[in-house]
């Protein structure tokens with residue numbers, strides 16, 4: 001009671017800052033609060049100023065359209081023409097950092113580095129320079145799913161030459177932007193690139209070669225990542241002094257029961273979903289995860305393959321890839337429980353689903369309806385630390401979707417819960433350095449088109465000017481950034497819909 005009165009007096013006398021000090025739960029001074037976006041999802045200008053075609057241009061222009069609302073990213077949020085407004089929103093929120101991706105085909109229209117598009121380089125220079133004017137740190141993703149179509153026509157990630165193409169592109173990126181960009185992410189979400197793009201019909205390029213395509217892609221992707229990392233070390237690190245890492249989608253999967261079968265199922269599922277990409281880079285021994293490799297080898301033999309469908313690494317390749325990251329970027333969206341009950345797929349036909357055959361029970365939605373959002377970011381980071389050691393972690397994406405509109409109370413609550421969970425992780429000794437909310441603004445949500453909205457700012461896609469309006473959640477996030485503390489009692493005033501820029505931004 002006495003403590004409560006002391007805190008109350010402190011609030012009344014000194015304002016909010018007093019509570020921040022007493023709570024011991026404020027974010028470290030150098031913690032980076034940011035938001036994230038991706039080129040294809042926001043830029044538009046799909047055929048302007050010399051940009052080449054990419055695999056999402058190709059997919060969304062197919063007739064009939066495979067996209068839920070038959071839309072495309074042709075115009076999207078029109079960010080290509082809105083550098084100043086986008087940076088203004090970052091300033092309104094008070095961001096320390098902004099994560100965005102480069103469109104490979106805007107910089108290299110054919111995908112190859114012999115032909116650089118000056119207008120593409122200029123667009124990113126204008127964006128980076130405008131951000132730096134206001135001390136907003138650029139976190140740059142080299143690849144967020146929009147491969148130049150000519151490279152796809154040559155096999156894309158299934159080609160053993162992919163690593164060379166990516167290395168050449170990375171050299172152009174470091175050369176043109178590395179004087180000002182100090183944080184590079186090679187790939188966004190290998191699982192979605194490989195398992196959805198080459199092992200199913202989920203995402204472009206829709207190569208349906210499940211049980212084979214994902215694994216080829218996985219090997220070539222981690223090799224390409226390592227090439228870009230070594231390139232930075234060998235030619236750029238000394239003069240530029242930045243960091244190079246990768247972002248992996250790590251959702252939380254735990255065994256439904258304590259049975260050995262369920263526990264093994266959870267291991268397989270984690271390894272098929274993210275371990276297959278994290279183990280070669282962050283694992284102590286490198287290479288693909290052991291249990292998964294054994295399982296795929298066994299299944300391959302049963303199916304009559306003369307060798308495992310999972311490619312091998314030579315010792316030299318394993319060493320070349322191991323340890324090639326300056327940080328671990330995590331995208332996180334949901335929690336699920338895993339049980340070993342039979343997955344209804346044909347075991348005679350190779351597939352990732354059969355290789356990791358388990359049932360998934362989605363937990364987050366069920367829990368949200370009763371006791372608020374359940375975010376298990378700290379579980380994820382503790383597990384990654386246990387598996388791979390004490391890396392610097394960045395949450396490079398986290399968020400939730402909602403219906404169109406600015407009234408998104410649930411998203412505000414979600415961000416409070418997620419960031420509270422980040423504080424738990426920091427208390428537990430995790431070296432968490434930053435948090436990027438997905439997303440700065442509504443955008444083209446891949447196969448869902450514009451039916452699913454993740455933005456802190458609403459974008460009116462009916463209006464040719466694509467005006468942006470802050471949602472309720474934008475005010476919540478701004479307040480957390482300003483205080484570097486989570487005030488659960490804070491509810492934005494619904495009558496205030498205009499954002500202002502605070503001093504210093």
Ligand SMILES: C[C@H]1O[C@@H](Oc2ccc([N+](=O)[O-])cc2)[C@H](O)[C@@H](O)[C@H]1O
Pocket residue numbers: 038041188189192249251331333334397438445446454
């Ligand atoms: C909303 C953002 O989602 C990211 O990708 C995924 C992919 C899959 C899941 N999942 O839960 O299965 C979550 C997020 C993506 O990186 C980003 O571009 C957004 O679309």
